Amino acid sequence: MESVRLLFLNILIVFCTCSASPPNFVLIFADDLGFGDLGCYGHPSSLTPNLDRMAAGGLLFTDFYCTSPVCSPSRASLLTGRYQTRSGIYPGVLYPGSIGGLPLNETTIAEVLKPLGYATAAVGKWHLGFGANGTFLPTKQGFDKYLGIPYSHDMGPCHNLTCFPPDVKCFGLCDVGTVTVPLMYNEIIKQQPVNFLSLERTYSDFATNFITTSAKKKQPFFLYYPSHHTHYPQYAGPGAAGRSLRGSFGDALLELDTTIGDLLTTLEKTGVINNTLVFFTSDNGPELMRMSRGGNAGLLKCGKGTTYDGGMREPAIAFWPGTIRPGVTHEMASTLDILPTIARLAGAKLPQVMLDGFDMTEILVNHGKSIREAMMFYPTDPNEIYGLFALRLGKYKAHFYTRGASHSGTTPDQDCPVFAVLKAHDPPLIFDLEADPSEHYPLNLQGRPDLQALLERIKNVKQRFEASMVFGESQVSKGTDPNLAPCCNPQCSPKPRCCHC
Numbered sequence: 001m002e003s004v005r006l007l008f009l010n011i012l013i014v015f016c017t018c019s020a021s022p023p024n025f026v027l028i029f030a031d032d033l034g035f036g037d038l039g040c041y042g043h044p045s046s047l048t049p050n051l052d053r054m055a056a057g058g059l060l061f062t063d064f065y066c067t068s069p070v071c072s073p074s075r076a077s078l079l080t081g082r083y084q085t086r087s088g089i090y091p092g093v094l095y096p097g098s099i100g101g102l103p104l105n106e107t108t109i110a111e112v113l114k115p116l117g118y119a120t121a122a123v124g125k126w127h128l129g130f131g132a133n134g135t136f137l138p139t140k141q142g143f144d145k146y147l148g149i150p151y152s153h154d155m156g157p158c159h160n161l162t163c164f165p166p167d168v169k170c171f172g173l174c175d176v177g178t179v180t181v182p183l184m185y186n187e188i189i190k191q192q193p194v195n196f197l198s199l200e201r202t203y204s205d206f207a208t209n210f211i212t213t214s215a216k217k218k219q220p221f222f223l224y225y226p227s228h229h230t231h232y233p234q235y236a237g238p239g240a241a242g243r244s245l246r247g248s249f250g251d252a253l254l255e256l257d258t259t260i261g262d263l264l265t266t267l268e269k270t271g272v273i274n275n276t277l278v279f280f281t282s283d284n285g286p287e288l289m290r291m292s293r294g295g296n297a298g299l300l301k302c303g304k305g306t307t308y309d310g311g312m313r314e315p316a317i318a319f320w321p322g323t324i325r326p327g328v329t330h331e332m333a334s335t336l337d338i339l340p341t342i343a344r345l346a347g348a349k350l351p352q353v354m355l356d357g358f359d360m361t362e363i364l365v366n367h368g369k370s371i372r373e374a375m376m377f378y379p380t381d382p383n384e385i386y387g388l389f390a391l392r393l394g395k396y397k398a399h400f401y402t403r404g405a406s407h408s409g410t411t412p413d414q415d416c417p418v419f420a421v422l423k424a425h426d427p428p429l430i431f432d433l434e435a436d437p438s439e440h441y442p443l444n445l446q447g448r449p450d451l452q453a454l455l456e457r458i459k460n461v462k463q464r465f466e467a468s469m470v471f472g473e474s475q476v477s478k479g480t481d482p483n484l485a486p487c488c489n490p491q492c493s494p495k496p497r498c499c500h501c
């Protein structure tokens with residue numbers, strides 16, 4: 001009897017490993033896109049038909065968080081499943097000539113999947129370092145292939161960017177005085193300056209090609225597509241410029257949405273759509289200082305640069321026909337949870353380091369409960385003396401410090417702009433995010449033993465978390481060396497103007 005059972009088990013195991021090919025993953029990361037920016041999140045004039053289609057056929061998150069209100073730290077957490085303080089991607093962001101980058105001993109999602117034979121590619125905005133001779137490029141972090149701009153597309157003088165069609169005026173000058181923005185292919189500069197007007201098409205073609213090639217070879221794949229849209233300066237190439245109802249921001253978003261449509265079509269055509277998890281979210285909240293050209297946090301408070309929810313709560317959609325049922329989840333989840341979830345779904349080993357992410361498979365496939373009980377909010381310049389600025393436990397969020405940010409300027413709410421200086425709160429300001437998602441009405445703890453007990457619990461979770469936090473050496477504080485900035489013509493002079501090929 002026992003041997004029959006064993007035989008049966010063996011057959012089952014063999015059957016499972018033979019028939020179920022590991023799933024593919026497409027991870028799309030928008031830039032400075034707010035909670036209120038997508039059609040499926042209620043924006044009245046955004047045109048996002050493909051994201052709306054994903055939302056209608058997939059799972060839409062209402063309580064999904066990134067880990068930082070600015071770019072590089074948020075990306076470090078997404079790819080490693082660890083708060084940016086551990087990997088040292090703080091304060092602020094990396095620059096073209098930055099000496100540091102995401103340390104090579106950090107394990108990225110791509111590196112988690114490589115041992116299982118996955119094909120891996122990154123296309124778009126990296127922003128986790130360039131370094132001497134491209135030390136920190138994606139190809140050094142588990143990606144077989146990379147095509148893209150290694151940092152933000154405003155980190156260089158604006159070059160023929162928003163001038164098409166001719167009635168769309170250039171907006172600002174971006175970073176005059178640095179090298180023009182390069183397009184990298186793996187570790188080689190393919191174009192400098194990049195042709196912005198055809199960039200999206202170039203990305204779309206690269207991604208299509210990668211999916212098609214992998215599908216033909218029946219090789220499981222991981223495509224990471226961090227888009228430069230909808231970061232400043234907002235623009236679109238000829239396919240989307242002037243076509244949205246929402247001006248330059250709307251055009252940029254439409255261009256991103258169109259590429260997402262191309263990817264979905266390719267997944268369908270190559271027959272792998274039912275075996276692919278497509279996940280979409282954004283790196284941080286909207287850059288409100290760009291006014292009508294910036295994004296929109298919807299009903300959330302403030303935006304980029306702040307630890308209010310507008311800075312870090314993001315649209316997120318998981319799409320996997322046949323595996324993820326359509327719906328909406330109010331469970332708390334985070335970019336931190338993507339690495340452990342992908343590892344679980346692929347059957348990969350987790351990196352042997354302190355992870356801050358939790359497997360969210362149960363949320364995805366069963367619309368189940370989150371394992372995550374809390375979310376931590378670090379400012380753009382975290383340090384061990386201040387520690388966390390805020391902490392969400394269940395539906396409650398406690399602010400120990402609040403501060404506005406230049407990125408969130410121009411809003412009527414006086415808590416958002418840079419003039420709102422650092423304020424300590426003891427006891428912390430506590431909001432019930434279910435009753436008051438806009439963080440308008442702090443709870444009055446007086447005469448409320450239940451809330452006093454909640455405060456004790458919040459303090460305990462904070463203390464436990466902070467005791468586990470070992471700050472990695474700051475990579476951004478290593479500074480910049482203009483000679484490290486990518487130059488297609490390294491011996492030329494005078495720099496940076498001569499870096500032009």
Ligand SMILES: *[C@@H]1O[C@H](CO)[C@@H](O)[C@H](O)[C@H]1NC(C)=O
Nearest residue numbers: 103104105106107353472473
């Ligand atoms: C990477 O190396 C640095 C420097 O040796 C070390 O401090 C850090 O803990 C290492 N990180 C990981 C994830 O192993």
Ligand SMILES: *[C@@H]1O[C@H](CO)[C@@H](O)[C@H](O)[C@H]1NC(C)=O
Nearest residue numbers: 131132133134481483484490
């Ligand atoms: C980059 O590599 C070249 C060739 O190996 C070398 O000559 C140069 O010194 C390196 N540059 C830096 C900044 O390390």
Ligand SMILES: *[C@@H]1O[C@H](CO)[C@@H](O)[C@H](O)[C@H]1NC(C)=O
Nearest residue numbers: 159160161163164165197238
């Ligand atoms: C800018 O783009 C337009 C439209 O594609 C093109 O005709 C023009 O030559 C470009 N100018 C420069 C300086 O590249």
Ligand SMILES: *[C@@H]1O[C@H](CO)[C@@H](O)[C@H](O)[C@H]1NC(C)=O
Nearest residue numbers: 268270271272273274321322
């Ligand atoms: C995916 O599954 C659906 C529903 O079972 C089916 O109609 C469709 O043909 C499948 N698509 C592919 C490309 O296999």
